[in-house]
Amino acid sequence: MTDWINDNLWVVWIGVAVVLAVAELLSLELVLVMFAVAAVAAAALAPFVPPWVTMIVFGVVSILLLGVIRPRFRRKLHSGPTLTxxxxxxxGHVAVVDEPVSDLGGRVAIDGELWTARTRSGEQFDVGARLTVVSIEGATAVVAGKVAP
Structure with a gap:
């Protein structure tokens, strides 16, 4: 058995790589896949070098991938627009008054959608006024202050 492993060490490394790649599918942390790639690198060298060299190659490639490639992949995966x-x-959006708005109620259009609205300050705003959305409380937009046209 030991002779077969020594003669076919590349098969063992490929098996390790497959197990690590499948385990990565469960974790999705980009750690085990780095080890799987390192195992493939060790498997590529296994027919040509002694077994202890494949272990060193596995360790060095793992460290390089974890230290250099993984952070770049994580940044790339987590970058991009933030979707609120x-x-x-x-x-913070602009609300256009559709029906007069006071602290008792009213209606505004925000990005083309009609919302019930009210003010906190007790001010009253007439139809067409452009206001800023301060907060959303349930289905009511709380608006304040006029926005320049």
Whole structure:
């Protein structure tokens, strides 16, 4: 058995790589896949070098991949536009008054959608006024201050 492993060490490294790659599918942390790639590198060298060299290659490639490639992949995966979902992404948007708005109620259009609205300050705004959305409370937009046209 030991002779077969020594003669076919590349097969063992490929088996290790496959197991690590499958385990990576469960974790999705980009750690085990780096070890799997290192195992493939060791498997590529296994027919040509002694077994202890394949272990060193596995260790060095693993460290390089974890230290250099993984951080770049993680940055790339986590970069890009931040997608705010729900009504909280409307805070700071411009609201155009559709029905007069006061602290008792009213209606505004925010990004083309009609919302019930009210003010906190007790001010009243007439139709067509451009206001800023301060917060969203349930299905009501709290608006304040006029925005320049």
């Amino acid at each position: 979902v729900g009504h909280h992404n409307l805070v």
